[in-house]
Amino acid sequence: MKYEIKKIFSSSSFFVVMVLIFILSIVSPVLTIKNYETLDKNGNLIHGTEAIKYEKQNMSRFEVLDSNLLNSALNYFKKNDNEDVYSNMEDKYPGILSLLIMAYSPPKIFDKDNLKKITNADDFYDKRVELVESHLNLYYSVKMFDDWEKKDILKYAKALKTPIKYGFYEGWIRLFENIRAITIVVMILAILMSSQIFTYESETGMSEVLQSFKGKVLKKVVNNKIKSVYLILFIVYTILVWGIFIAFNKYFYLDYELPIQISSAYLLSIHNYSFFESFVYQYISGLTSILSISTISMIVNRHCKKSITSLVYNLLITATQVLAPMIDKLPFFIRKFAGILPANGALFNFNLISQQVYNWFGIHTLKIFSICILNVVIICTGLLILNFTKRKA
Numbered sequence: 044m045k046y047e048i049k050k051i052f053s054s055s056s057f058f059v060v061m062v063l064i065f066i067l068s069i070v071s072p073v074l075t076i077k078n079y080e081t082l083d084k085n086g087n088l089i090h091g092t093e094a095i096k097y098e099k100q101n102m103s104r105f106e107v108l109d110s111n112l113l114n115s116a117l118n119y120f121k122k123n124d125n126e127d128v129y130s131n132m133e134d135k136y137p138g139i140l141s142l143l144i145m146a147y148s149p150p151k152i153f154d155k156d157n158l159k160k161i162t163n164a165d166d167f168y169d170k171r172v173e174l175v176e177s178h179l180n181l182y183y184s185v186k187m188f189d190d191w192e193k194k195d196i197l198k199y200a201k202a203l204k205t206p207i208k209y210g211f212y213e214g215w216i217r218l219f220e221n222i223r224a225i226t227i228v229v230m231i232l233a234i235l236m237s238s239q240i241f242t243y244e245s246e247t248g249m250s251e252v253l254q255s256f257k258g259k260v261l262k263k264v265v266n267n268k269i270k271s272v273y274l275i276l277f278i279v280y281t282i283l284v285w286g287i288f289i290a291f292n293k294y295f296y297l298d299y300e301l302p303i304q305i306s307s308a309y310l311l312s313i314h315n316y317s318f319f320e321s322f323v324y325q326y327i328s329g330l331t332s333i334l335s336i337s338t339i340s341m342i343v344n345r346h347c348k349k350s351i352t353s354l355v356y357n358l359l360i361t362a363t364q365v366l367a368p369m370i371d372k373l374p375f376f377i378r379k380f381a382g383i384l385p386a387n388g389a390l391f392n393f394n395l396i397s398q399q400v401y402n403w404f405g406i407h408t409l410k411i412f413s414i415c416i417l418n419v420v421i422i423c424t425g426l427l428i429l430n431f432t433k434r435k436a
Contacts, residue, residue, distance in 0.1 A: 048271045060232050061279075068225060068283045072290045075217050084134055092294060095214070099296050102137050102211040108305060109206040112136070113164035117143060120158055138212070141307035146170045150177045168205045171304075175200040175311050178398065187375060188398075195400045195407050199313035207302045214295025215318035216306060219325065219392055221287050226329040226389040229280050233333050234357045236275065237340030239350035240268050265429060269341065276333050284326050303395065312396045314409055324411050325391045331418035332388025336361060338425035339385070345429060361386045383414045385421065 081094045089097060105112055116136035120128060120143070132140045140155070146167050147157045179193050188196070291297060299319035303309040316324065340357040347353040367373065367381035379399060381387075387394070394410045401413040408416065 076294050099211045105209045107206040108209040110165045117164045145307045172200050192400045210298050218291045233337040237337040238354040241344045242350045328388045328414050332385040335385035335418040335421045
């Protein structure tokens with residue numbers, strides 16, 4: 044296996060991509076922290092760690108998102124509805140206004156004027172469930188959810204324990220954005236590596252050596268190639284993801300227990316996880332998606348004569364996985380299945396707000412878990428194909 048790893052590292056394209064990945068993994072978090080900004084109580088714009096510390100301290104005044112906090116924020120908004128209300132609200136009640144607007148606006152509409160019509164926010168969590176239910180009935184021309192699926196979605200929506208803990212969550216939001224970018228880049232690395240792992244010998248005049256192997260020896264060579272790709276991808280992705288997490292944890296003072304619903308972007312999510320749990324699921328779904336993409340790419344490469352041909356095919360396959368869920372003319376069940384294909388494992392933010400439920404032989408799972416399940420199936424099936432098929436001469 045050492046020989047296979049050495050071959051991968053000797054590739055100039057691999058070296059270039061690795062350099063770009065590590066530059067991105069350093070520059071992106073640094074810029075995220077440095078460019079973070081907010082207004083202090085005097086209306087002055089502050090940046091970087093100073094802004095983070097101020098926001099953290101400001102939001103530490105609140106413990107839970109209960110009716111007292113919500114009503115105080117609502118009353119302040121209704122009494123001070125002017126052009127300065129947004130900046131003032133963000134200082135006095137950071138993040139609360141967007142949650143109220145989201146909860147009390149009609150589905151797919153974000154309108155602050157709706158807040159003027161309500162007397163209090165005592166039913167905030169009930170409104171959240173009502174909105175989730177309303178989203179199930181938005182699509183009239185195409186059937187989007189089965190009856191059993193609607194029941195599951197409402198069950199998940201009602202399972203949120205209230206009142207939820209409240210605190211400084213912006214670090215988590217920016218962490219997710221950084222991890223998504225890293226996942227996409229490592230997926231590209233996986234395609235690049237896997238698209239030449241089996242064609243290296245033929246392109247360097249060593250195909251006779253590979254073809255001379257028989258039986259168990261050939262199987263060992265194939266397995267060493269697969270393990271070398273998996274090992275490199277696992278190490279690179281793990282170091283990058285958890286390295287960025289450590290950096291964000293230090294500078295953004297991440298609170299592991301905060302539920303994702305305290306961000307308006309995830310208020311209607313039926314995934315009842317904390318931000319830390321969501322981060323762990325993101326790591327798992329991202330890693331399995333990367334390994335799954337590399338498995339598909341190795342299968343294509345095993346049956347190709349040239350790396351460039353394999354690379355083109357694999358890029359097309361990956362692009363198709365991303366584009367298929369967006370093609371409205373495709374039947375919905377095909378688009379729904381396409382949404383859990385490996386390439387979509389990087390779209391974690393979108394997957395986290397998805398209300399889709401999948402039926403795996405009677406076991407109902409949310410989209411994030413379904414992506415992981417399908418990735419495992421693809422990896423296991425791919426390993427069998429790689430071990431029991433012969434490469435074209």
